[in-house]
Amino acid sequence: MSTSSSSAAERELLKNSFIVFFVLLIFFSIFFVNNRENNKYIIETLKLSGSAEEGDVLFKMNCVGCHGITARGLVGPDLNSITKRLNDKEIIKQVTGGLTPPMPSFEIDPVNMSNLLKYLHKLE
Secondary structure: OOOHHHHHHHHHHHHHHHHHHHHHHHHHHHHHHHHHHHHHHHHHHHHOOOOOOHHHHHHHHHHHHHHOOOOOOOOOOOOOOOOHOOOOHHHHHHHHOOOOOOOOOOOOOOOHHHHHHHHHHOOO
């Protein structure tokens, strides 16, 4: 009788181990695929030279409500010299991810992100 009970317990343990392994596999797959896509976006953005003038237009259309017309801050922080506090990769992650509430995340193509970066560098 004890052989049958231990065999059932072993099967249950094996089943639970398989489920945990499968869930972890899915989690890591999603994490690494998403991270790879973000890195591809960042790499593509950083390869571009950008236009400060186009970035200024983009800033005025999307950012002045929180950062002010001169980027000195209102609800959002002062962005003058932001490129001395954050590197370009960190700025891209902030803009696209909205990492510090109440900042929203923005879906922005690499060309426009490059333009915005160029504009922010001009604020130094």
